[in-house]
Amino acid sequence: MPNRDEAxxxxxxxxxxxxxxxxxxxxxxxxxxxxxxxxxxxxxxWKVRLxxxxxxxxxxxKVATGRGSKAAGSHAEHAxxxxxPGPAHDQYRSAATSxxxxxxxxxxxxxxxxxxxxxxxxxxxxxxxxxQEVVAPVxxxxxxxxxxxxxxxxxxQPLVWIELISAPAExxxxxx
Amino acid sequence: MFSKILIANRGEIAVRIVRACRTLGIEAVVxxxxxxxxxxxxxxxxxxxxxxPADAKRSYLLAPAVISAAIVTGxxxxxxxxGFLSEDENFAEVVRAHGLTFIGPPPQVLERFASKEATRRxxxxxxxxxxxxxxxxxxxDLHGLEEAERIGxxxxxKPSAGxxxxxxxxxxxxxxxxxALKICRSEARAAFGDDSLxxxxxxxxNRHVEVQVAVDRFGHGVHLGERDCSVQxxxxxxxxxxxxxxLGEAARNDLAERAxxxxxxxxYENVGTLEFLVDTAGNxxxxxxxxxxxxxxPITEMLTGIDLVVTQIRIAxxxxxxxxxxDISLRGHALExxxxxxxxxxxxxxxxxxxxxxxxxxxxxxxxxSHLFSGYExxxxxxxLLGKLIVWGPDRPTAIARSLVALDELVIEGLVxxxxxxxxxxxxETFLAGEMTTNLVDRVGAAAFLVAGAR
Numbered sequence: 001m002p003n004r005d006e007a008x009x010x011x012x013x014x015x016x017x018x019x020x021x022x023x024x025x026x027x028x029x030x031x032x033x034x035x036x037x038x039x040x041x042x043x044x045x046w047k048v049r050l051x052x053x054x055x056x057x058x059x060x061x062k063v064a065t066g067r068g069s070k071a072a073g074s075h076a077e078h079a080x081x082x083x084x085p086g087p088a089h090d091q092y093r094s095a096a097t098s099x100x101x102x103x104x105x106x107x108x109x110x111x112x113x114x115x116x117x118x119x120x121x122x123x124x125x126x127x128x129x130x131x132q133e134v135v136a137p138v139x140x141x142x143x144x145x146x147x148x149x150x151x152x153x154x155x156x157q158p159l160v161w162i163e164l165i166s167a168p169a170e171x172x173x174x175x176x
Numbered sequence: 177m178f179s180k181i182l183i184a185n186r187g188e189i190a191v192r193i194v195r196a197c198r199t200l201g202i203e204a205v206v207x208x209x210x211x212x213x214x215x216x217x218x219x220x221x222x223x224x225x226x227x228x229p230a231d232a233k234r235s236y237l238l239a240p241a242v243i244s245a246a247i248v249t250g251x252x253x254x255x256x257x258x259g260f261l262s263e264d265e266n267f268a269e270v271v272r273a274h275g276l277t278f279i280g281p282p283p284q285v286l287e288r289f290a291s292k293e294a295t296r297r298x299x300x301x302x303x304x305x306x307x308x309x310x311x312x313x314x315x316x317d318l319h320g321l322e323e324a325e326r327i328g329x330x331x332x333x334k335p336s337a338g339x340x341x342x343x344x345x346x347x348x349x350x351x352x353x354x355x356a357l358k359i360c361r362s363e364a365r366a367a368f369g370d371d372s373l374x375x376x377x378x379x380x381x382n383r384h385v386e387v388q389v390a391v392d393r394f395g396h397g398v399h400l401g402e403r404d405c406s407v408q409x410x411x412x413x414x415x416x417x418x419x420x421x422x423l424g425e426a427a428r429n430d431l432a433e434r435a436x437x438x439x440x441x442x443x444y445e446n447v448g449t450l451e452f453l454v455d456t457a458g459n460x461x462x463x464x465x466x467x468x469x470x471x472x473x474p475i476t477e478m479l480t481g482i483d484l485v486v487t488q489i490r491i492a493x494x495x496x497x498x499x500x501x502x503d504i505s506l507r508g509h510a511l512e513x514x515x516x517x518x519x520x521x522x523x524x525x526x527x528x529x530x531x532x533x534x535x536x537x538x539x540x541x542x543x544x545x546s547h548l549f550s551g552y553e554x555x556x557x558x559x560x561l562l563g564k565l566i567v568w569g570p571d572r573p574t575a576i577a578r579s580l581v582a583l584d585e586l587v588i589e590g591l592v593x594x595x596x597x598x599x600x601x602x603x604x605e606t607f608l609a610g611e612m613t614t615n616l617v618d619r620v621g622a623a624a625f626l627v628a629g630a631r
Contacts, residue, residue: 101244102248155241156229
């Protein structure tokens with residue numbers, strides 16, 4: 001029994017790999033090109049679903065800076081500075097977060113649709129001139145960016161979505 | 177003057193500094209760790225920026241994170257509060273190298289006073305009596321044993337860096353010394369990243385009396401009287417008062433004036449505190465200087481009416497003091513109670529959790545410096561200070577009477593606090609007589625104070 005489970009698991013993983021490599025980049029490109037909010041593809045036991053962030057571009061936390069100078073002592077008028085970051089992951093995706101407080105620069109060769117593996121470098125945050133690496137938290141495909149190159153970011157701030165490939169599909173497969 | 181200050185601290189002192197910034201019309205940016213995202217200082221700040229995870233070594237103690245946060249938010253100065261990076265001369269130097277101002281003494285002044293043992297010799301040469309101690313840092317255990325023999329037991333082992341009672345032990349015999357040196361060394365290394373130790377003669381019945389000074393860039397200095405911090409548990413202060421009941425008015429004035437003359441001559445700048453041990457005969461021996469704002473600064477503010485944090489910011493900005501010794505009068509008597517989340521029934525174990533209900537006391541002369549609010553979750557990563565109750569009265573008995581009322585009004589539900597031990601102390605005969613010494617609570621045992629107070 002354990003052997004058959006092991007074999008089934010390996011087969012499932014191989015299938016996920018193929019889906020991730022071939023299908024997903026194409027699907028993400030398609031989703032980007034259309035105005036659709038969600039795409040779902042079924043094949044056998046597998047199901048892949050892509051969904052846009054609810055408001056088109058996910059609202060990341062606003063770092064409390066660049067809001068211009070204000071009249072001193074008029075804090076009652078200030079926009080509330082504290083913004084709780086949105087969740088850094090959900091069922092379908094996981095955000096790469098900032099390792100430090102500084103200035104964000106994505107790697108030029110990484111763009112929406114790029115395939116990445118957990119631990120891959122996707123950009124840097126400049127801390128006093130020393131770049132700190134931003135890494136992909138999971139295997140997946142680079143999705144929507146949450147901040148621009150050159151933006152001030154704080155520690156733990158979600159920077160870019162990595163769309164998951166395996167987890168939901170695997171889950172669906174087991175349920176089936 | 178600065179236009180925007182980064183506050184690199186947390187808890188009640190971060191709230192206190194936000195208030196000082198507001199008073200001066202300066203914008204306040206609070207740098208916080210992930211564990212302090214919902215803190216009062218973050219809510220009150222003009223801006224807030226997360227600098228790292230809960231672990232202080234990766235946030236509040238991480239100089240590049242703090243300085244980067246100051247630069248990207250457009251600050252021109254950094255206020256370090258107390259603890260964390262507040263007395264780190266290397267940090268102050270890096271802050272300056274990035275074109276920012278460190279709010280405290282300039283780096284070269286901090287460096288001069290960085291070693292406690294060297295400072296003792298420096299101020300000794302400026303005419304202050306110092307406590308007998310080892311010549312320099314202890315090279316090894318053998319050197320420690322020789323020096324202890326020369327000074328005479330009992331001796332106090334002290335780390336060169338830091339404070340808060342960490343790495344400190346009183347020993348009475350060579351055997352105790354050998355065992356304690358190892359413990360102190362590892363404690364000091366863990367707490368301050370520096371395990372150099374020195375020895376001080378231990379005075380059996382001593383009072384801790386400290387003088388508050390403020391010196392501007394032009395060498396114009398004032399003292400703001402003294403504070404008595406003799407109520408301690410394991411070398412940690414928890415109840416302070418001013419003026420000290422240990423000395424008469426003439427002796428207090430004399431001590432404060434001598435302290436001020438010595439630090440001005442030694443080139444000190446900004447607010448600072450000189451700590452002394454006063455023996456039973458009234459002799460004051462200098463032990464160390466604190467180059468920062470102190471936890472117990474509010475009692476001096478109550479007596480003088482001078483905002484010490486504002487003064488600190490002004491001096492760092494290069495402004496002249498703007499007042500002289502003749503402008504300072506010390507009125508009445510003030511007490512400060514450190515309200516800690518700790519369980520006196522269980523060896524003062526820190527407690528944490530959600531503050532289910534919080535109600536601050538009020539009335540004449542009552543001030544509360546705290547970061548608590550109902551629903552606040554006290555994180556377990558940092559010290560247990562929940563806030564400070566400061567009570568002023570025209571005289572000591574009135575201040576004590578008002579304190580009992582205020583402590584009774586103070587409601588903190590959801591956490592175990594040390595409020596009961598303060599109430600017990602205010603009913604204790606030794607305290608009422610103004611005769612507390614620094615080791616009395618440890619010698620008698622906190623439990624005994626509590627039991628006596630409950631009667």
